[in-house]
Amino acid sequence: MLVLQILIDGFAISTLYALGALGFTLIFGVSGVLNLAHGGLLVVSAMIAYYVGTRLGLGAYIGAGAGILAGIVTAMATYLLIVRPIQRSRVIPARERELFVLTGTLLWGVMLQEMLSYIFTDTPITVKPLLPGIVDFLGVTTPANEFITAAISWVVLGCLWLLVNRTKMGKQLLAASINPRGLTLLGFELSRIYLLVWIIYGVLAGIAGILLGSFLGTSSEFIPALTGSAFSIVVLGGLGSVSGTLFAAYVIGYIETLTAYLVSPSLRNVPALVLLILVLYIRPQGLLGRR
Amino acid sequence: MNLKGFIAARSIRAGLLASAATMLVGFAGWAVSPAQAADPIKIGITTELATIPGKAIANGAELAADQINAAGGIDGRQIQLVIEDDHLSSTDAVSSFQRMVKEDHVVAVVGTFVSEVGLALEPWSARLHEPYLITGAAANQLSQFVHKDYARNKYIFHAYLPAAFLAQAVCDASHDILVNQFHMKTAVILSEDAAWTQPLDAGYQGCLPKAGLTVEKEIRFSPDTTDFTPIYQQLASLNPNVIIAGWAHVGVQPTVQWNTQHVPIALAGINAQAGSSQFWQATNGGTEGVITGNVAAPGVAITPKTLPFSDAYQKKFGYSPAYSAYTTYDAMYMLKDAIERAKSTNALPLVAALEKTDMVGTQGRLEFLGQSSQFTHALRYGPGYVTGVAIQWQSGQQKTIWPLNLANAKAEFPSFVKLPKMAAN
Structure with a gap:
């Protein structure tokens, strides 16, 4: 019984972690940007979904639609207002641009946090679940929303896989991540590809934010922790590696769940952080990283 | 930027005060009123x-x-x-x-x-x-x-009220409602780890048994906790009648998860955020049936x-x-x-x-307590002074269920909560 409970809870939380970190690793893989405002994107989407779905009373689905739209808008704002101006700046030396992007997105994350806490307060809220009620799964009582969350996450992950591996657009994204200069020489417009990947990132972050918000609640105060956990998962899996991110999300999700059940819920974050430090020592490129 | 803004705001305020003072001197320089x-x-x-x-x-x-x-x-x-x-x-x-x-x-x-x-x-x-x-x-x-x-x-x-008095109020309300009306016998204390809950839990440990509730376990969790499933699973295996909470930093997540996971245990104690009228929306109605101690309640003339x-x-x-x-x-x-x-x-x-x-x-x-009390200068607790109220969320409204002389509703619990009376039937 306990084993099944751990399996179900671990699966749900790990899938959410994977979805939450996927956009982060995608945007790094394709455009080399470590977006430290990542948690901000997730929380903005969740907050807007809550505002439209609950406060305005338009229901879970319209709320979710508005949340995804908010994710895209915030991702575009991050790219067009923060990242691109720094990348194109002639004042900042080329070799320092990455550091400036890092700092810029960090500050943007703080701005998003302050703005959200000003508008919505920092008291947590929950996004309306897409599916209310509970399911008795082999004797384990589990909220139906947990299943739908896992299902949606896997559908989204599958769609992304198809997009990257089976479409022309996906091939361009892959090429941009491997050799952007080569792609430009072949006549592709890199800026258009970057714009596209930021839109995809916005959709992914929007969906992840809404699902996280309905499962664990959301608040502007969660932004740094959400960025931190996506960062940990991505570093553990290997920066820019999508399969590594998936694998690391499940490793972290299950270690946390096991700790919470078998040791103490207060210590759930500790073993995963220890593992992260060990990986940094022994295998700095991450579990499935190339470099 | 913050500092600049702050200095600017202060300068404006100082400027306004100075102008106001000048005007006062200008207009009323001759007046005798100090x-x-x-x-x-x-x-x-x-x-x-x-x-x-x-x-x-x-x-x-x-x-x-x-x-x-x-x-x-x-x-x-x-x-x-x-x-x-x-x-x-x-x-x-x-x-x-x-x-x-x-x-x-x-x-x-x-x-x-x-x-x-x-x-x-x-x-x-x-x-x-x-x-x-x-x-x-x-x-x-x-x-x-x-x-x-x-x-x-x-x-x-x-x-x-100091936490010791808040705990006493929870015990008094639990005795009148949970024990007398619903025949509850066992409780688990579930508090966030913070300065205010240490004396609160000590107070609960002392007064809940006197109120008629045996404390089966005391669980403290980090205020950063977002997933309460493992805690609720552990509680479900202990099968107490009621969870006595000590929550202020957290509130929304444990309440929503209690509801969505249909935890079959009543939820009472202090769930400070549930005292706010915005809590119903914040939890999407997940707070239905939750009892919390509060200073006062809507529509109740203390x-x-x-x-x-x-x-x-x-x-x-x-x-x-x-x-x-x-x-x-x-x-x-x-x-x-x-x-x-x-x-x-x-x-x-x-x-x-x-x-x-x-x-x-x-x-x-x-009234403030005097020097001889260990809680010097805290508000005096008790009938005739400040006792607070116990409220319960019922169909989107905060109803007062305790003190009994101020109550405007009877306590009732969601169908997923297993009540001792129902178990006996």
């Missing part, structure tokens, strides 16, 4: 403005100041509030406390709803001889600090002042007051009353007058 009589009485408000209870402190103070000023002020002098955001940080709170005392010359500082921040401000209140009324935090140590060294720390007043206050608050801010709005509003009137009796805004006479406070506020009859 300018001092018209000087505003400044009161500092220290709180965190981005949280519901924190904002409620500022709101409660503003409403009281508006009403007092409209009625002619304190002995003809208007109240001027200096509201500073402590960002829930002790460091920010201490520096803003010092600024309010040294630069703004406030006669007293009111506010704080996090005990850790209150404990950091107390030594500064003592050092600067500045009356400080804590209106939202609950740790026992806040008033025990005054008891330990009265001569030095007498400037501090805990204008709210005293003749309760309803006029909550109505005026609703009208001014568009939502109902959180617990800390009641306490802060009362603290402002206690200050007014003390200044009028002391005929002074100096610290020592003000402290002496505050100690003699005996007035009816929105929460009950207000």
